[in-house]
Amino acid sequence: MEEKSLRVYSDKKFFAKLTNTITKLLIPTRIGINGMLISMKRNNVLKAYENYIQGQDDGLKQNELEKKYEDYFSLYLESIDKHMMDNVYKKVKNGTATTFEKEALSKYYMVIHLKDTEYLEYKYRKQIFLIQLDYDTVKEMNKEKLITKYEKFYASRMESLYKKLLKNYSIKLSDNLTDKEKNDIYDKIFSAVEEYIIDILPIKIKEEPENKIYSEIMDDYKNFERFTVGKLDQNDVIEKNMILLGISRKLFTHSLPLVVAEQCYNKLLVDARTLIMDTKINRKQEKAYSLLINLIDDYNLRLLSTKIYWDKPADRENYKKFYEQYKKINALKEKNYLEYSKQKEILFLKAELKEAYKDINRYYRIIKFYKKKLVAFGVMRQIKDSFISEGNYTKNKEENVYKKQKEKVVI
Numbered sequence: 001m002e003e004k005s006l007r008v009y010s011d012k013k014f015f016a017k018l019t020n021t022i023t024k025l026l027i028p029t030r031i032g033i034n035g036m037l038i039s040m041k042r043n044n045v046l047k048a049y050e051n052y053i054q055g056q057d058d059g060l061k062q063n064e065l066e067k068k069y070e071d072y073f074s075l076y077l078e079s080i081d082k083h084m085m086d087n088v089y090k091k092v093k094n095g096t097a098t099t100f101e102k103e104a105l106s107k108y109y110m111v112i113h114l115k116d117t118e119y120l121e122y123k124y125r126k127q128i129f130l131i132q133l134d135y136d137t138v139k140e141m142n143k144e145k146l147i148t149k150y151e152k153f154y155a156s157r158m159e160s161l162y163k164k165l166l167k168n169y170s171i172k173l174s175d176n177l178t179d180k181e182k183n184d185i186y187d188k189i190f191s192a193v194e195e196y197i198i199d200i201l202p203i204k205i206k207e208e209p210e211n212k213i214y215s216e217i218m219d220d221y222k223n224f225e226r227f228t229v230g231k232l233d234q235n236d237v238i239e240k241n242m243i244l245l246g247i248s249r250k251l252f253t254h255s256l257p258l259v260v261a262e263q264c265y266n267k268l269l270v271d272a273r274t275l276i277m278d279t280k281i282n283r284k285q286e287k288a289y290s291l292l293i294n295l296i297d298d299y300n301l302r303l304l305s306t307k308i309y310w311d312k313p314a315d316r317e318n319y320k321k322f323y324e325q326y327k328k329i330n331a332l333k334e335k336n337y338l339e340y341s342k343q344k345e346i347l348f349l350k351a352e353l354k355e356a357y358k359d360i361n362r363y364y365r366i367i368k369f370y371k372k373k374l375v376a377f378g379v380m381r382q383i384k385d386s387f388i389s390e391g392n393y394t395k396n397k398e399e400n401v402y403k404k405q406k407e408k409v410v411i
Contacts, residue, residue: 034079034087037083038076038079041072041076042076042138042150044075045072045075046150048068048071048073049152051065077130080133080134081130084105084108088104088105108129121168124161125165128165131161132158135150138150151203152207158199159200162252162255163252163254165192166248169189170255189264190244193247197224213250217246224240224247227243235287235291238291241268242291242294245265245268248261249302258303258307261303265303272288272291273292273356275288276289276369277363285369289369292352297344300326304319304323326344329344342377350379352370
């Protein structure tokens with residue numbers, strides 16, 4: 001060009017615009033290259049999901065379509081994960097992140113922290129987190145067609161992940177754990193069910209309004225919504241978990257088998273008894289007692305009445321007798337509600353006394369509380385400055401004291 005003395009004229013504005021565009025693409029922002037990659041892989045996974053659903057009737061293609069869907073899903077998650085590290089992490093490090101981005105990174109590291117100790121929980125939790133993160137992004141785009149399309153995939157995938165997560169917790173409970181470790185898993189179960197009901201269930205109900213299961217849990221679902229706002233006290237937390245457990249008996253029958261649900265109910269019963277014993281204010285104590293009665297009723301109606309396999313035949317026979325009485329009392333509900341409530345409380349209190357006597361050192365205060373209730377119902381009689389006892393007495397000659405094998409203190 002120099003030899004021929006050619007002069008080159010350029011459009012400076014064009015090159016300036018081009019440079020700015022390239023710069024924006026190379027800077028890892030949500031609308032930059034990472035955002036473009038996520039969008040491309042999101043479209044791929046949505047298309048693969050649609051093909052997978054449509055091809056379910058074709059047995060020959062099903063495996064092939066499923067594999068393709070899973071492959072695209074893995075690539076999709078990788079792109080979101082890369083976005084977290086390339087974009088959000090750098091923004092937080094540079095002090096330019098929004099509050100949402102700071103919270104997202106904090107939750108991300110909480111999930112990563114599980115990797116060394118609870119790999120399966122980490123695996124499911126990380127997928128849940130990444131999909132939920134992108135779902136928030138999709139909603140912000142405010143494109144109705146995309147949101148509708150994405151929600152079908154989102155609800156299906158999240159349901160599968162939550163079921164796997166709950167199944168993992170159920171298996172963990174079969175290990176030799178301390179009481180504290182078991183309580184931690186119970187809390188995780190309640191938390192996972194709550195997350196599903198808040199985030200996923202509304203989408204499932206919207207997609208399948210005719211589903212019989214959803215109509216069966218609708219009353220419980222509406223009742224649960226009361227606990228999604230405001231500050232909850234301990235009584236509210238127990239009641240909320242009771243409702244969650246009731247809903248889970250319909251939604252997660254296989255992921256939370258009956259034996260695990262029974263353990264969760266027993267955990268709530270222990271919490272309710274402890275609350276009664278620890279509460280000094282009569283009004284709050286009566287509220288906790290009312291919750292206990294509802295919890296026992298729920299436990300019997302939703303779980304024990306459907307239980308087929310019992311570890312001890314004697315327990316099964318005892319429950320059969322209890323349940324026959326329960327059904328007779330239940331027949332009074334339409335005829336005389338007050339008498340029904342009274343007889344039901346008496347039946348439950350007698351059963352509770354038997355349970356409390358299995359651990360008398362722990363429950364001696366609630367035994368006294370139960371007996372006061374039974375005295376008020378006219379079922380027991382109060383004897384001042386004395387006691388009614390059961391069992392044998394043996395004398396220790398060396399110490400010259402009497403040991404009682406069993407004792408029932410009236411007041």
